[in-house]
Amino acid sequence: MTAMHAPGLAGTVTRRFAARTRLAFAIPAAILVYLIYAAISFDLAGLVQRARFDNAAILLGDFWSHKTHVTRDNRTDAVTIAIEGENKGTYPGGMLPDWVTSDGTVTTIDLGDGHIVTYDDAGARYAVPGYGTIDIRPQGGKPVLTAPQPIPDWISVAENKVSVTTDQGRFSYSRSKVETFRYEPGWELWFFTLDSPFYGKSWGELIALAATGDRIDPARSNLGYMVSEFWTNKMWRHGDVAWAIFETILMAFLGTMTAALVALPLGFLAARNFSPLGPLRFAARRVFDFIRGVDGLIWTIILSRAFGPGPMTGAIAIALTDTGTFGKTFSEALENIDEKQVEGIQSTGANSLQRARFGVIPQVTPVLLSQILYYLESNTRSATVIGAIVGGGIGLLLTQAIITQKDWEEVAYYMVLIVLMVMLMDSLSGWLRRKLIKGS
Amino acid sequence: MVDAAFGPEQGQRPNLADPRAAYLELVRRKRMYGGILLLVFIALMASGWRLAEDRNAGGFLDGLHQIFAFPAEVLSEAWEKRALLPAIFWDHIPALVETINIAAVATLLGALAAMSLSLLATRGLARWPRLIPLFRRTMDALRAIPEIVIALVLIYILGGGPVPAVIAIALHTGGALGKLFSEVAENADLKPVEGLASVGANWSQRMWLGVIPQVAPNWLSYALLRFEINVRASAILGFVGEGGIGHDLKLAMQWGQGRYDEVVAIFALLFVTIVVIDQVSDRYRQKLVKGN
Numbered sequence: 001m002t003a004m005h006a007p008g009l010a011g012t013v014t015r016r017f018a019a020r021t022r023l024a025f026a027i028p029a030a031i032l033v034y035l036i037y038a039a040i041s042f043d044l045a046g047l048v049q050r051a052r053f054d055n056a057a058i059l060l061g062d063f064w065s066h067k068t069h070v071t072r073d074n075r076t077d078a079v080t081i082a083i084e085g086e087n088k089g090t091y092p093g094g095m096l097p098d099w100v101t102s103d104g105t106v107t108t109i110d111l112g113d114g115h116i117v118t119y120d121d122a123g124a125r126y127a128v129p130g131y132g133t134i135d136i137r138p139q140g141g142k143p144v145l146t147a148p149q150p151i152p153d154w155i156s157v158a159e160n161k162v163s164v165t166t167d168q169g170r171f172s173y174s175r176s177k178v179e180t181f182r183y184e185p186g187w188e189l190w191f192f193t194l195d196s197p198f199y200g201k202s203w204g205e206l207i208a209l210a211a212t213g214d215r216i217d218p219a220r221s222n223l224g225y226m227v228s229e230f231w232t233n234k235m236w237r238h239g240d241v242a243w244a245i246f247e248t249i250l251m252a253f254l255g256t257m258t259a260a261l262v263a264l265p266l267g268f269l270a271a272r273n274f275s276p277l278g279p280l281r282f283a284a285r286r287v288f289d290f291i292r293g294v295d296g297l298i299w300t301i302i303l304s305r306a307f308g309p310g311p312m313t314g315a316i317a318i319a320l321t322d323t324g325t326f327g328k329t330f331s332e333a334l335e336n337i338d339e340k341q342v343e344g345i346q347s348t349g350a351n352s353l354q355r356a357r358f359g360v361i362p363q364v365t366p367v368l369l370s371q372i373l374y375y376l377e378s379n380t381r382s383a384t385v386i387g388a389i390v391g392g393g394i395g396l397l398l399t400q401a402i403i404t405q406k407d408w409e410e411v412a413y414y415m416v417l418i419v420l421m422v423m424l425m426d427s428l429s430g431w432l433r434r435k436l437i438k439g440s
Numbered sequence: 441m442v443d444a445a446f447g448p449e450q451g452q453r454p455n456l457a458d459p460r461a462a463y464l465e466l467v468r469r470k471r472m473y474g475g476i477l478l479l480v481f482i483a484l485m486a487s488g489w490r491l492a493e494d495r496n497a498g499g500f501l502d503g504l505h506q507i508f509a510f511p512a513e514v515l516s517e518a519w520e521k522r523a524l525l526p527a528i529f530w531d532h533i534p535a536l537v538e539t540i541n542i543a544a545v546a547t548l549l550g551a552l553a554a555m556s557l558s559l560l561a562t563r564g565l566a567r568w569p570r571l572i573p574l575f576r577r578t579m580d581a582l583r584a585i586p587e588i589v590i591a592l593v594l595i596y597i598l599g600g601g602p603v604p605a606v607i608a609i610a611l612h613t614g615g616a617l618g619k620l621f622s623e624v625a626e627n628a629d630l631k632p633v634e635g636l637a638s639v640g641a642n643w644s645q646r647m648w649l650g651v652i653p654q655v656a657p658n659w660l661s662y663a664l665l666r667f668e669i670n671v672r673a674s675a676i677l678g679f680v681g682e683g684g685i686g687h688d689l690k691l692a693m694q695w696g697q698g699r700y701d702e703v704v705a706i707f708a709l710l711f712v713t714i715v716v717i718d719q720v721s722d723r724y725r726q727k728l729v730k731g732n
Contacts, residue, residue, distance in 0.1 A: 031548060038545045041538070042602045050599040059597065247495065254488045257481075293715040297676045297686065298707055301693065305510035307503035310496030312489070381586045388588060388680050392495070395588065399680065402592045415589050422584040 062408030066188045067169075070100060070109050070180045072119050074138070079107050079119065083188050084409075088234045091194055099182065109180050111168040117180050124178045126164055126171050136162055136173045143173045187409050189235045196229045236413065241397065245421055247311045248393035251386065252379040252425070255318025260372045263323050267330030268356065274334060284327070291324030296382065300389050309391030317386055318379050326371070333367045334360065366437045373429040380425040384418055394418055517697070518704035528705040532688055536709055538602055539684035542677075543670035546606045550613025551663045554579075557614060558621035559647050565625060565633070567643050579622075582615025587673055591681045600682040608677065609670050617666055624658045625651060657728040664721040664728075671717055675710060685710060 069085040072078070081100060083089030096102060099110045109117040114129040123137035132148040134155065143162050151157065155164050163172035170181040192198045197216050198206060209216075210223040217225050231239040268274045270284035291299075300317040307313040342359035350358065387395025394414060401410045456462060493500050518525065559565055561575035587608040594604035632650040641649065678686020685706055692702040 035545065035548065038541055041541060042545075042606070044603065047598060047601065047603050050601075052597060052599065056597045059593065247492075250488055250492055254485065254492060257485060289715065293711050293718070294707075295672050295675065295710060295714055297672070297679055297689075298710065301689075302510055303507070306498070306507040307500065308497030310492070310498075312492040312496035312500065315489070315492050381584075384586045385588045385676055385680065389676075391497075398589065399592065402596065405596060411593070415585070415593075418586060418589060419581065419584045422586070423580065426580070426584065 059408050059411075061183070063412040065183050065185045066409060067181045067183045068097065068188075070107070070117075070182070072107065072124075072178045074175065074177055077105065083194075083235075084407075086235070088193065089189060095194065109182070111166075111180070111182055113168055115166060115168040117171055119178055124171075124173055128164075128166060134162075134164060134171075136178075138175070141175055143175070187236075187413070189233070191233070192229055193234050198226055198229055236410070241394070241414070241417065244387075244392075244394040244397050245417060248383045248387055248395065249380060249421065249425070251311050251314040251318060251383040251393060252376060254315040255383070256322060256372060256376045256379050258315070258319040259322035259326050259375075260368070262319070263326035263330050264368075266323070266327045267334055270327060270331035271334035273337075273339070274356075274360075285331075288324045288327040288331075291320060292328070296321040296386065297389075300386055304390045311387075311392040313390045314383060314386045314392050317390065318382060322375060322379070325375070329371055330364075330368060333364050333371075337363045369436055370433050373433045377422070377425045377429040380422055394421070513697075514700040514703055517700040521701040524701055525705055528702055529709060532685060532702075532706055532709055535685040535688045536713060539674045539678060539686065540671060540713070542602050542605050542609065542674040542684055543667060546609035546613055546674070547663060547667045547670050549606070549610040550666070551617055551659075553610070553614035554617035554621050555652075555659070557618040558625055559651065561618065562622045562625045564630060565628070565647065565651060579615045579618040582611050583619065584615075585612065587612050587677060588680055591677050595681050602683040605674060605677045605681060605683055609673055612673075613666055613670060617662060620662045621655070621659055624655045624662070628654045661725040661728045664725050668714075668717055668721050671714060 066084060068081060068083050070079065070081050071085075073080075079102065081091040081097065091097070099112070101108045101110075105121050107119040109119075111117060114127070116127045118125045118127075123135070123143070125136070126134040128134065131152070135146040136143045137146070138144070142160060145151075145155075145157055145162050147155065154166060155162070161172060161174040163170065165171075169183055170179075172179050189199075198209070201209070206226065210221075210226060213222055216222060220228075266284055266288075270281055270288065272281065275281045275284070296317060299320050300314070303317050303320070304313045307316065337360055341363060342355050345355050345359040383393060384395040384398070387393030388399045389395075394417065398411065398414045398418070401407045401414060557575055557579055560567055561572050561579060563569075563572065566572050566575075587605075590608035590611055591604050594607055598604050628651050632654070633646050636646045636650045674684055675686040675689075678684035678688075679690050680686075689703065689706045689710075692699045692706060695702075
């Protein structure tokens, strides 16, 4: 028996194995060929040249540090010190960070590690330990450099500008101004801006002020003052950011729930076992297909033309898009129910509405709820993107901050907040799902 | 039964001598909770919509009758220039192909990443069981970052073009598919894995020969579903950032009147593409999950 079958069986097995082996090589090969095609069509080679890795360095630097600009206008001799060079972060007159000393016309900047920059009437000097002093004096309006020879490559000398980059900071001298950047870790002014009376105080001092200190502003308590100073922080705008996050969550919540409420009756209409009218069922299904096919992007554009920018437009866009999705999945869930319970209810003389309420809804609730909660979480993410298009919520703040291409510390802040928000909604929807579905 | 429903703590208990009253009491209680929940929900929805309308530039009722104004304007202009439409379709095919390519490459790369991540994060299959939480959190984090954030940051570093969108969508896909893949792999039969282990197969051989063949249909089905989603995401990213048909759409929209025929053409292309991809992947997925 075996001897008779063996050649045929062996042949079949070998052939199948060979086919499988070919397939096992063909699929990865096809994927590879496609990826190579994509790499060529995406111009991957050109990308390497176009990539701006110095931008990446700026970005990463801003994520964990900030810089302070100490600038002297060479025409008026006025020195301004500003965090990130922004108006909102400018030190008011008479207030100096502890690493800057000013003595009439001489300004001394201590960059740490023995790096000292001095601005005075003659020009500016930068003393670098282990190298020497870089001395710059203007002559005929142009900066003239005196420094130990040979000039290293971290000093760049052009006709009208000398700039020095060290590990401690950056220094540049041009015809109009002399500027020094000092980098420090952390997000400066995160709690209080410079004009706030609470700036620069330690935690202990703040707690003492809030608990027992005399009122700074007689009209309100120190704690209330502190909270309002924090909330209206001009640099970080915590209040606006909190509103934006809230708006984003609001869009997701309203959109998802409204879609679910609209889609439930429509789902009955499209389910084979509840809708005896064929044409109506067909129409309902095509409506769902159409809504899903048109896609959120197009709906968002059309709606923002009608309703203008804002969270309501975003919520309607989410509601509309998800009505299509929910309608489809709800009707599928309704088609898959157990008919026995409905029949049982029917035998007691219940009408169709009562059958739906007591025979169907309890069966499908867990499925629908878990769908809705899943979409609530996923829509929080969509609401960020839709916010960027319709102009509402954290998506708008984020795109605005990215477009300015300099406030990367704010971009980092918003990114952290968005990730936290999505994770929070994720665990909230997971928790609700467990509570509502498995708990009952 | 009633006891279990009321919980272990002492307090007011239903009178079990009269089960009818006890049952009605229970129902009343349940209804009350349900009613309160419903009221809270209605209040939340109503106040939410009011708040959203307040913060919106235009009100709901003002906008409602304008909702068809824009589509009508666009369509009427396109109708006047309907002779030009085929040429415009043709012009935008390369951009459409780019959008689909972005989605396809991102889905491929994301699915490859998700394969290894999910196996490393599945109990019973993981290479390093102690590192399971690490891989799970990695997937959570990848899922949590919206594509647009990564895309916009990468556009700043890498310049325009499709690559930032690919990376952004691929990262998100890796996280999202990783979770679904690992749920599938959790239910895989461990016997083939043990069999392979007994003949001395190493971890990657056990996974490749023992687990992947079992889970491949479900994984493929999820990957196809993700591809559908990614085509939409790629169009949106093009609109907000750069590259593909979304970008063309933005340019045409910004131009406004005079190029509405182009807007219609792009809308139609997108619509047809999405519907076709949905239908094809729907059919395939049903075959994969139910067939064989």
